[in-house]
Amino acid sequence: MPEMVFEYILKNNGIDPAADLEIDQSIDFGSTAAAFTGDASAAFTVEFEPSATALEKEGAGYVVASLGVDSGYVPYTSYSAKTSFLNENPQVIQSFTTALQKGMDYVQSHTPEEIAQVIAPQFPETDLDTLTTIVTRYYEQDTWKDNLVFEQDSFELLQDILESAGELSERVDYEQLVATEFAKSAVK
Incomplete structure (x- = not known):
């Protein structure tokens, strides 16, 4: 997905990823930073x-742009369930969605x-200063929506x-x- 988004942005800016540059797809995604620093x-x-x-x-290196x-x-994270599960377990879906919305509310109000302090235990390999830098960057870029509603514009962008x-x-x-009623209810 990151490469598809990257190539989409390039194309929208008049750059042909196949003709105008060389993208090395042979590197495991977890190793790209090391490969970048090791390749002059x-x-x-x-x-x-x-x-x-x-x-x-x-x-x-420097962060020069944000995809x-x-x-x-781009809705990188979404949750899927069978229609039968939605119909048979609406309270489970609503509880799950409401819990996620509470997390979004926390992000908006802190x-x-x-x-960074709250999430630090989930990232033991990353120091608090780095986490704070990352969260600040995401905050300034308005990375987190204030709700979980999967908007039609985002759905169309994903398909594009x-x-x-x-x-x-x-x-x-x-x-x-796309079913949005659970997310809309969680916002109330």
Whole structure:
């Protein structure tokens, strides 16, 4: 997905990923930061956190752009359930969604420093200063929506990206695939 988003952004800016640059797809995603620092000919790398911030702190690179900012809101995380499960267990789905919304509410109402403190136990390999830098960057980029509603614009963007990458042969109707009533109820 990161590469599809990256190529989508390049294409939207008049750059043909196949003709205008060389993308090395042979590197395991977890090893791209190390490969970037070890290859003098590499000009750019696409990194998730904490690798991007680690490269900056080491003086080995700079974060020059955010795929999330440049692509628009791409729903990287969504949850799927069979229609039968939704119909038979609406209270389970609502409870799950409401719990996730409480997390989104927390992010909206607390500082990056407070958020970093809370999430630190989940990232024992990353120091608090780095976590705070990452959360601050996400905060400033408006990475986190204030609700969990999977908007139609985001759904269409996701299909545009998949189609552009040659991974989607047929588009699907938003109303046919996305149920938003649980997320809308959780916001109330």
